[in-house]
Amino acid sequence: KLLFIAKEKAPGESRVAGSPDTVKKLVAAGLEVVVEADAGSQSRIPDAEFEKAGATIGTAADAARADVVLKVRRPDAEEAAGYKSGAIVIAIMDPYGHNDLIADLGSKGLTTFAMELMPRITRAQSMDVLSSQANLAGYQAVIDAAAAFDRAMPMMMTAAGTVPAAKVFVMGAGVAGLQAIATAKRLGAAVSATDVRPASKEQVASLGGKFIAVEDEEFKAAETAGGYAKEMSKEYQAKQAALVADHIAKQDIVITTALIPGRPAPRLVTADMIASMRPGSILVDLAVERGGNVEGAVAGEVVDKNGVRIIGYNNVPGRIAASASLLYAKNLLTFLQTMIKDGDIAINFDDELVKATALTHGGKVIHPNFGGGTP
Ligand code: NAD
Numbered sequence: 001k002l003l004f005i006a007k008e009k010a011p012g013e014s015r016v017a018g019s020p021d022t023v024k025k026l027v028a029a030g031l032e033v034v035v036e037a038d039a040g041s042q043s044r045i046p047d048a049e050f051e052k053a054g055a056t057i058g059t060a061a062d063a064a065r066a067d068v069v070l071k072v073r074r075p076d077a078e079e080a081a082g083y084k085s086g087a088i089v090i091a092i093m094d095p096y097g098h099n100d101l102i103a104d105l106g107s108k109g110l111t112t113f114a115m116e117l118m119p120r121i122t123r124a125q126s127m128d129v130l131s132s133q134a135n136l137a138g139y140q141a142v143i144d145a146a147a148a149f150d151r152a153m154p155m156m157m158t159a160a161g162t163v164p165a166a167k168v169f170v171m172g173a174g175v176a177g178l179q180a181i182a183t184a185k186r187l188g189a190a191v192s193a194t195d196v197r198p199a200s201k202e203q204v205a206s207l208g209g210k211f212i213a214v215e216d217e218e219f220k221a222a223e224t225a226g227g228y229a230k231e232m233s234k235e236y237q238a239k240q241a242a243l244v245a246d247h248i249a250k251q252d253i254v255i256t257t258a259l260i261p262g263r264p265a266p267r268l269v270t271a272d273m274i275a276s277m278r279p280g281s282i283l284v285d286l287a288v289e290r291g292g293n294v295e296g297a298v299a300g301e302v303v304d305k306n307g308v309r310i311i312g313y314n315n316v317p318g319r320i321a322a323s324a325s326l327l328y329a330k331n332l333l334t335f336l337q338t339m340i341k342d343g344d345i346a347i348n349f350d351d352e353l354v355k356a357t358a359l360t361h362g363g364k365v366i367h368p369n370f371g372g373g374t375p
Contacts, residue, residue, distance in 0.1 A: 137316040168255065185207060275306070
């Protein structure tokens with residue numbers, strides 16, 4: 001079977017869905033691996049390293065021969081038109097709100113898997129692209145904030161006087177938020193955090209962060225069975241806003257990471273709150289591509305509001321592409337390994353990982369959440 005690792009076409013996508021390590025393992029598993037020329041260049045993986053791992057270097061046209069295509073982003077219509085019917089495509093498919101595009105991929109006869117729908121269960125931990133990428137995004141958010149901040153992060157007592165520790169507030173303490181807390185702590189900042197899931201309270205405390213939240217009855221029930229946050233009521237959001245308003249005014253750096261699967265990101269920081277911050281303060285909105293947690297944040301831009309800067313970089317994991325690609329490639333390999341037997345690929349549609357992630361198969365959409373019936 002032939003496996004193709006594509007060069008990403010989406011503007012600004014610097015990651016790649018394979019690494020020398022994963023190529024070596026795929027070849028050892030009996031697959032023929034073709035990597036599109038230059039696919040890893042933005043992740044510091046030269047073609048020669050893929051070749052050394054056992055791949056051949058090809059062109060986009062080789063995708064037409066592929067039984068499996070590995071990508072970071074969902075293929076666009078042109079790419080998908082170049083794949084053969086029956087090919088398996090594994091990527092971050094971004095299916096919410098894109099039922100039509102998913103249906104198009106289905107009608108081309110592709111079997112598509114959305115890696116971001118992988119269940120958060122122990123067996124699938126090593127396939128969890130949301131976690132691997134969010135972890136790096138949380139780290140990078142602090143690095144970006146520290147680079148933009150005109151002061152030092154740690155407290156420094158010097159002969160010339162004392163520099164105070166930066167105050168960092170992390171909103172949303174999931175995978176990205178917890179890594180942001182840990183990173184800011186390592187840099188010596190004074191860190192606080194908030195979340196709506198009760199389980200996060202202990203996790204924030206264990207990293208040395210101060211926990212700040214409205215802990216009412218709604219808070220106690222805010223976590224879904226899948227471990228995600230629910231969309232909170234207007235009343236809760238108002239109480240939350242009142243609580244954090246005072247706190248934000250005293251912060252130097254605010255990093256927001258709050259998401260709700262399949263919904264727009266909750267608005268957590270208002271223009272009034274930003275106006276209350278001192279000039280030189282920094283906000284980093286990691287949710288900017290999903291509607292944003294911060295009022296006035298613009299995807300792909302740094303916005304200045306009277307000296308307070310709102311950083312809204314797109315694709316933050318892509319800002320640390322060499323690390324992000326290694327982990328992403330490993331996530332895909334581990335998932336694919338569940339299907340490879342003796343150089344052949346067999347999909348078990350009864351497997352809960354397949355059920356959760358398979359969007360299209362046999363000419364149609366099969367995922368119930370995106371317009372499909374049962375497989
Ligand atoms: P996410 O990216 O969906 O959201 C980020 C955080 O924002 C979450 O902690 C969420 O509770 C929070 N949030 C949502 N609305 C908010 C609001 N109004 N105010 C403040 N915070 C708000 O979350 P995630 O990082 O993907 O993590 C989701 C859950 O999955 C967590 O419980 C995490 O521990 C769990 N998880 C489990 C596994 C596993 O067992 N394999 C792996 C990864 C994550």
